[in-house]
Amino acid sequence: MIDIDPRSPLPLNDQIKAGLRGLVARGLLKPGEQAPSIRALAGQLRVNPNTVARAFRELIAEGVFEARRGDGSYVADGALKKAERGLDHARERLLDALSEARRSGLEWSDIEGAVRAKKSEDK
Amino acid sequence: MIDIDPRSPLPLNDQIKAGLRGLVARGLLKPGEQAPSIRALAGQLRVNPNTVARAFRELIAEGVFEARRGDGSYVADGALKKAERGLDHARERLLDALSEARRSGLEWSDIEGAVRAKKSEDK
Amino acid sequence: MIDIDPRSPLPLNDQIKAGLRGLVARGLLKPGEQAPSIRALAGQLRVNPNTVARAFRELIAEGVFEARRGDGSYVADGALKKAERGLDHARERLLDALSEARRSGLEWSDIEGAVRAKKSEDK
């Protein structure tokens, strides 16, 4: 369901958070539905369960998920809005990255080229 | 001349390096010209002088600047090409950021919108 | 009759035990009377019947209730005193909460205000 890049400089738990938020934001995981278990996800991503647990813990603090002891994590009721708020963070991070790219001397044409390249590779 | 974001997860010295490389790559700082002094830059950016010194040290090692004993740093002769090599790093980081944005659930339309927004704000 | 908070860090079965003990201690459930059935209570509290069963099992072990095969649980004869012993636990937990509140920076005036507020709302 989620994919992460262990070689990225971005912390694993952030990548996992982004992935989970993405699932909710795209409607692949709807309010009331059960999220994959920490251990299952950790096994699948080949990551330590603690790392996944941390991602969930923070998303629970944000109100995207809620945990029921002894029985999994569930998408919270108001999750969609919360997850979309999370998208704002993602958008901000993207804007930061654009600032950084400009700061580094990339021209807008370079940037737009990169977006096109990534987009076509993505399809 | 340069601006940095102290709350970014990106290392300060990397941001400073990117900024300096950007100045050279954009031609705002030409070969033979004197770079801002470590202490001046540190004061302006409100950053530890050691951090600025480290950025210069690494750029000198890359051949973008050269140190003249007792008289600051100057843009090296072949600096432009060297600085452009740095652009590749910037481009890669940008691609990473795009991956991350996608992973977070942003649609390509969102991403393109962000680019447009930043671009127009930039002018 | 009982209300619980599923998002509290306190174990559900403890909350249920507290609630049942409270019913007895306040005299709302008198010795010889029949306690609500496990399934009814579980349904009403939207909780796993196992959890309610566990609460009863422990209260039976404490001597507050007694089970009659095939006919539910009844308030035991000496239940009142037993239930009052449970009050000591409750009192200790309250003292813990007060410590915690102080540690968090609440002033005694805040605390007394909270007590007053809750008390008046309770009537």
Next chain:
Amino acid sequence: MIDIDPRSPLPLNDQIKAGLRGLVARGLLKPGEQAPSIRALAGQLRVNPNTVARAFRELIAEGVFEARRGDGSYVADGALKKAERGLDHARERLLDALSEARRSGLEWSDIEGAVRAKKSEDK
């Protein structure tokens, strides 16, 4: 500066968060000032550094502190309001505890007695 109770059922990291928030809320730690280092605090509280780090991480997410890489954590600028917002949480937890106490069958006179007892012991 902070004291915690290792035998409390409350998670250590929550107690530490409460303690730190308390320091800020009471003005013992003012915006701009440096907080005790993770390792120092961990050593003093005889707790694993990770546990203290987690407390700080969450308070940073709340905006009470900010971390500067390689050089400690500092009380954030708007920390006072954030910390006070944290006091609301503390107040809510206290109200929960009062609910719980009532639910368990404690009378208001018992509760007020407990408050008085704790208060006098506190002086």
Next chain:
DNA sequence: GTGGTCTAGACCACG
């Protein structure tokens, strides 16, 4: 020295 992430493994409580 500082904060930060990650792993590993133990232990608890809940269902």
Next chain:
DNA sequence: GTGGTCTAGACCACC
């Protein structure tokens, strides 16, 4: 089986 906390120790980057 589930989530949750804690410890221990390694490793990284920054100042």
